[in-house]
Amino acid sequence: xxxxxxxxxxxxxxxxxxxxxxxxxxxxxxxxxxxxxxxxxxxxxxxxxxxxxxxxxxxxxxxxxxxxxxxxxxxxxxxxxxxxxxxxxxxxx
Numbered sequence: 001x002x003x004x005x006x007x008x009x010x011x012x013x014x015x016x017x018x019x020x021x022x023x024x025x026x027x028x029x030x031x032x033x034x035x036x037x038x039x040x041x042x043x044x045x046x047x048x049x050x051x052x053x054x055x056x057x058x059x060x061x062x063x064x065x066x067x068x069x070x071x072x073x074x075x076x077x078x079x080x081x082x083x084x085x086x087x088x089x090x091x092x093x
Contacts, residue, residue: 002052002053002054003052003053004050004051004052004053004082004084005050005051005052005053005056005057005079005082006035006048006049006050006056006079006080006081006082006083007048007049007056007060007077007078007079007080008046008047008048008077008078008080009045009046009047009048009049009060009063009075009076009077009078010040010044010045010046010075010076011044011045011046011047011063011066011072011074011075011076012043012044012072012073012074012075012076013066013070013071013072013073013074014070014071014072015043015044015045015066015070015071015072016039016043016045018066018067018069018070019067019069020037020045020066020067020070021037021038021039021045021091022091023066023067023070024037024045024047024059024062024063024066025037025089025090025091027059027062028047028049028059028089029089031051031055031056031058031059031062032051032052032055033049033050033051033055033056033059033089034049034050034051034086034087034088034089035047035048035049035050035086035089035090036048036086036089036090036091036092037089037090037091037092038091038092038093047063048086049089050082050083050084050085050086060075060077063075
């Protein structure tokens with residue numbers, strides 16, 4: 001059985017106004033993950049991601065690059081207890 005995981009991400013750099021949320025949603029869906037992504041008022045992007053640990057790690061690695069027009073400076077990851085509370089990966093506004 002695959003190990004389940006949950007991670008809280010804060011992505012810093014040029015990550016707003018560059019389709020980062022939509023690209024993250026697309027990547028998370030590709031990896032079969034659940035949760036959400038949103039812009040924060042401080043210019044960062046925040047996400048909660050749940051799924052298999054290997055797929056969560058894949059999305060974290062993807063976030064370190066982001067979409068082509070972005071410029072990611074840092075991805076802070078906080079591992080949390082898996083809850084299994086999401087049925088999709090959405091964009092919060």
